[in-house]
Amino acid sequence: MPADEFLPDPLHLCIALGPLAAYLIVLGGVNLRSRPLVVSGPRDLAALAVAVSGLVVAGPMELFMIEGAAQFWGPWVWVMLLAAYALGVVLLVLLMRPRLIVYHIQLEQWRPVVAEVAARLDPEVRWAGDGLVLPELGVQLHLDAVAITRNVALVSSGPNQNLEGWRRLERELRKALARVRAPRNPAGMFWLALGLALALTVTWQLAQHPGAVAQAFSEMLRL
Structure with a gap:
């Protein structure tokens, strides 16, 4: 055949x-x-x-x-x-649920960027492992990384999320990543x-x- x-x-x-x-x-x-x-x-x-x-x-x-x-x-x-x-x-x-995906970056390089932006947006930011809470923005999330593809996702944790807070976080992360170089x-x-x-x-x-x-x-x- x-x-x-x-x-x-x-x-x-x-x-x-x-x-x-x-x-x-x-x-x-x-x-x-x-x-x-x-x-x-x-x-x-x-x-x-x-x-x-x-x-x-x-x-x-x-x-x-x-x-x-x-x-x-x-x-x-x-x-x-x-x-x-x-x-x-x-x-x-x-x-x-709200989420952000960052292509072409490793978790070790990404985490300091998130920490800097989160601290600037919300002085009351709290970390718990890979979890992050920004009470003033109304955002709760955790980091989920895929090492092989070098992708990191910011995934919302829980149903109570402030969409405007997520938009602000996205805008600030874009600005911060404009200064980051990745191999x-x-x-x-x-x-x-x-x-x-x-x-x-x-x-x-x-x-x-x-x-x-x-x-x-x-x-x-x-x-």
Whole structure:
């Protein structure tokens, strides 16, 4: 049996890998920067949702498509499905607790920065291990680090959080990190190479099978 029979058609392969390739390229670039990057929890989740959106479209959405609805609504059925996906992501963003993610920094380098900013924002700041309480800001959090990827997350502890306090903390951390230099993360080369490989795969498929891609696209939209 030819190996091609185990692969999806070129269109679905491109849809599945395209957004993921872009995400990995950006992730690799972030880890090769000379400065850390602070991202809020909602933005990080939204970026991840975009990265896997192609897999969702080419997988579950296509697999569980109700054919009757597709024939009735035509291309508009995809608009409704993508809108439902976007609304689901928005709902997750609204339900998630506050958090900040710092890419491309190690915990040993990050902790003094947090301590300095926290002491400046709230003189009553208290530490307990990796936990941090800023009573005047209404912020309670703990540090969660992933050494391999050099990412550190500030995760809220408990449901009672002041969103404005988190915004102030994020702004001050951005300013403080502008003065911090971090060595390039070797993992950044891996993410970048993987993203470029996926992007080249997408480009190759589009260039090699333009007719098949156009036909599959028409069938997908029920045109």
